[in-house]
Amino acid sequence: MKVKMKMTLLPALTLSLFLFLSLPSPALSEPERCNSKDKKVLLEIKAALNNPYLLASWNPATDCCDWYAVDCDEISSRIISLTIFGGNLSGQIPPAVGDLPYLQTLVFRKLSNLTGQIPSAITKLKHLKMIRLSWTNLSGPVPSFFTELKNLTFLDLSFNDLTGSIPPELAQLTNLGAIHLDRNKLTGTIPESFGKFTGSVPDLYLSHNQLTGPVPKSLGNLNFTVLDFSRNQLSGDLSFIFGSNKTIQIVDFSRNMFDFDLSNVVFPASLTSLDLNHNKIFGSLPAGLTALDFQYLNVSYNRLCGPIPTGGKLQSFDLTSYFHNRCLCGAPLPAC
Numbered sequence: 448m449k450v451k452m453k454m455t456l457l458p459a460l461t462l463s464l465f466l467f468l469s470l471p472s473p474a475l476s477e478p479e480r481c482n483s484k485d486k487k488v489l490l491e492i493k494a495a496l497n498n499p500y501l502l503a504s505w506n507p508a509t510d511c512c513d514w515y516a517v518d519c520d521e522i523s524s525r526i527i528s529l530t531i532f533g534g535n536l537s538g539q540i541p542p543a544v545g546d547l548p549y550l551q552t553l554v555f556r557k558l559s560n561l562t563g564q565i566p567s568a569i570t571k572l573k574h575l576k577m578i579r580l581s582w583t584n585l586s587g588p589v590p591s592f593f594t595e596l597k598n599l600t601f602l603d604l605s606f607n608d609l610t611g612s613i614p615p616e617l618a619q620l621t622n623l624g625a626i627h628l629d630r631n632k633l634t635g636t637i638p639e640s641f642g643k644f645t646g647s648v649p650d651l652y653l654s655h656n657q658l659t660g661p662v663p664k665s666l667g668n669l670n671f672t673v674l675d676f677s678r679n680q681l682s683g684d685l686s687f688i689f690g691s692n693k694t695i696q697i698v699d700f701s702r703n704m705f706d707f708d709l710s711n712v713v714f715p716a717s718l719t720s721l722d723l724n725h726n727k728i729f730g731s732l733p734a735g736l737t738a739l740d741f742q743y744l745n746v747s748y749n750r751l752c753g754p755i756p757t758g759g760k761l762q763s764f765d766l767t768s769y770f771h772n773r774c775l776c777g778a779p780l781p782a783c
């Protein structure tokens with residue numbers, strides 16, 4: 448009798464088990480991981496952005512750890528990352544983002560209808576390591592309040608409409624690996640304090656702005672790895688950036704108004720890419736350039752003179768690396 452019952456029940460049991468595993472039934476699924484405070488804040492953010500289609504998955508009936516653009520910490524289940532990327536979204540960055548207290552990564556990227564200023568509520572995010580507000584229509588200044596985010600390792604505000612000057616206070620951040628302020632409308636000079644970073648020395652991307660004046664001599668005191676100051680209106684000397692005991696690798700100072708004598712500059716062995724095109728640099732190309740393992744070199748459109756030193760990588764570049772100078776000559780340019 449018992450055996451017989453088992454025999455008839457088994458298929459039914461298997462079927463219900465199958466149904467249980469295959470149908471997404473809310474009542475039977477795992478308990479919600481999402482922290483209820485975080486969920487409330489995310490729904491505020493969604494409302495502040497006028498409930499865009501991009502955030503359609505932000506449905507109050509589901510676990511917010513499964514929502515688009517959001518990551519929860521595996522152990523605490525608190526929201527640690529908010530990455531909103533490329534969509535039709537209009538409005539300003541909602542100050543409510545400051546109420547996700549465990550956020551480490553905040554990204555708003557490729558959102559051309561995102562406007563307004565960078566909200567100071569971001570300073571509440573004490574765990575923030577990476578902030579990327581890029582390819583948007585954000586305007587206003589680069590805020591100095593970023594210095595309150597002591598653990599920031601990556602600051603990217605590139606491709607926006609930011610105006611005003613670069614806040615010198617950014618040099619107080621000691622863990623920065625890179626600062627991207629390129630492709631904005633920034634004016635004024637590069638702060639003297641950028642030669643006084645006390646912890647890690649960040650890569651500096653300041654290209655495509657309207658920066659003026661000389662580069663502060665203080666920048667010669669640090670070992671930078673990447674400096675991109677191209678397409679500004681910077682002037683004066685740059686030779687102090689180089690020197691035999693530096694470790695710089697990638698330099699783009701092109702399309703500015705730098706004017707200094709290149710003849711006696713000693714380039715460090717670490718240098719792999721040097722772009723100086725479209726400046727007013729004079730003198731001759733130092734023989735030491737032949738010792739370097741360049742991947743890229745461009746000194747075109749300057750006021751250089753004399754023979755291109757022979758050897759190393761120098762003859763492996765085509766003439767456009769050297770053309771439009773006052774009287775540079777020798778291969779790959781015509782003979783002297």
Ligand SMILES: *[C@@H]1O[C@H](CO)[C@@H](O)[C@H](O)[C@H]1NC(C)=O
Nearest residue numbers: 534535536537558559560561
């Ligand atoms: C930006 O907003 C304008 C005006 O509301 C709209 O026509 C356009 O489609 C939006 N574009 C994107 C990419 O969001």
Ligand SMILES: *[C@@H]1O[C@H](CO)[C@@H](O)[C@H](O)[C@H]1NC(C)=O
Nearest residue numbers: 497499500534535536537560
């Ligand atoms: C963006 O959204 C707005 C408002 O919802 C709409 O009018 C517009 O057509 C959308 N644009 C694109 C490119 O989808």
Ligand SMILES: *[C@@H]1O[C@H](CO)[C@@H](O)[C@H](O)[C@H]1NC(C)=O
Nearest residue numbers: 559560561562583584607608
């Ligand atoms: C965003 O910026 C682009 C380019 O600067 C501009 O053409 C567009 O009108 C701006 N959109 C808004 C909504 O401000």
Ligand SMILES: *[C@@H]1O[C@H](CO)[C@@H](O)[C@H](O)[C@H]1NC(C)=O
Nearest residue numbers: 572573574575597598599622
């Ligand atoms: C900042 O980073 C340090 C070292 O990684 C860590 O010990 C500390 O908890 C972090 N502080 C915050 C607020 O996240």
Ligand SMILES: *[C@@H]1O[C@H](CO)[C@@H](O)[C@H](O)[C@H]1NC(C)=O
Nearest residue numbers: 667668669670671692693694
């Ligand atoms: C830069 O790096 C070189 C090589 O590691 C080192 O000798 C020099 O002291 C460093 N300079 C500074 C200012 O840290």
Ligand SMILES: *[C@@H]1O[C@H](CO)[C@@H](O)[C@H](O)[C@H]1NC(C)=O
Nearest residue numbers: 667668689690691692693713
């Ligand atoms: C690097 O070289 C410059 C001159 O070439 C010298 O003044 C400076 O003390 C050197 N720095 C280090 C850390 O060796």
Ligand SMILES: *[C@@H]1O[C@H](CO)[C@@H](O)[C@H](O)[C@H]1NC(C)=O
Nearest residue numbers: 724745747748764765767768
């Ligand atoms: C060097 O720069 C000039 C000016 O921008 C450009 O025309 C040329 O193609 C560049 N050469 C190389 C090898 O990139």
